[in-house]
Amino acid sequence: MSNPTAAMLVIGDEILSGRTRDSNAHHLAKELTIAGVTLAEVRMIADDHAVIVDAVNTLRATYDHLFTSGGIGPTHDDITADAVAAAFGVAIGVRDDAAALLSAHYERTGREFNEARQRMARIPDTATLIDNPVSIAPGFTLGNVHVMAGVPNVFEAMLASVLPGIKGGDPLLSQSLRVKRGEGDVAAPFGALAAEYPDLSMGSYPFQQNGVMGTNLVVRGTDPARLNEAMTRLAALFA
């Protein structure tokens, strides 16, 4: 009846130091909403083996799916694949299927498939590869954990490979009403309406534009008929 749940783990010192602004969490949030999977939690953590292992084990046990981003490149700070293998207690090494993809790619592009690049073929035993049409080096799915790259266009391409295989529920629909009243003026009637529709999620988001204060009232839910009914009532309240 209710939609499957998911969490995301964004892995990388560059996010927590403020050097890089993550965009993958927002992209995943939008895509899962369309797919009917409830994103319940996002965690951003450092490139630290013990921290990654602990977060992977907590989140994969709590939610139906866990998506990770970052830390699967060729350099010494790319430690996600090994940490995920450790979290599951399975072995990891350079795997033939991943190495074949990569060695063909580097042969085609005239670059050396050196030891550092072979690191990107390290895949935990029993994991299935996630296709990477952008830069070939694959992600992988192990159990309910989907391990993907941090570079946004690669993350997005990998997610597009993974999502069709995930059974979603009903897409989360949303409608919004923009009213030129302060949040404090709409709060009482809006809250009363929300209490009548416990199956819908209602939120209010204030804005200021050209000196005009107002509030966006957003109603979310999976049943289009209920959503329409609530929006009709909402529009009447603030007509």
Next chain:
Amino acid sequence: MSNPTAAMLVIGDEILSGRTRDSNAHHLAKELTIAGVTLAEVRMIADDHAVIVDAVNTLRATYDHLFTSGGIGPTHDDITADAVAAAFGVAIGVRDDAAALLSAHYERTGREFNEARQRMARIPDTATLIDNPVSIAPGFTLGNVHVMAGVPNVFEAMLASVLPGIKGGDPLLSQSLRVKRGEGDVAAPFGALAAEYPDLSMGSYPFQQNGVMGTNLVVRGTDPARLNEAMTRLAALFA
């Protein structure tokens, strides 16, 4: 010796549904790096009382500081203040100091200080107020937890009020070198150098620009002399 640590809790259904892209985590990350506070973890969670209480208690026990954003407005979905009070086991109600600020503000602007707006004066016992020069409704600090608004310009103003009171360590400095080589080509010498400088954090971030592939090599640390030494070695490696 080592810098104080911090976590952030971003609270709001609108973030997890993909309606809104959070910008507060990135802003906090940059500011804490300058202040010499290590941001170790960011969690984004839903507007759910039990989930907020649990996350607040876990994170405030683990890190020196916890910063929260979102859920302190006047509407029914603004439940952060009550959840933080519950996490600490302290009482919460409309407090005179916060109510005085808000009632003066609404009197000045000719709007009613109604029941919904009085909700924004709900402050846990023993908490100290955080100044909000943008829209008056205060945040608060309770123990090592700093509770701030989700609207970005308000969050940023509140953080500017809070940061001078937080004792930081040495600012985290970073320098970067842009090389026109693939990540797989720089990985081995870069990793060897990183192993010689365990007190510094080194990361590599590939880019593609106008068809040119390259890598940004970033070195982070708190000791300027060590940072300069490592950068000199790095530049010599890839000259």
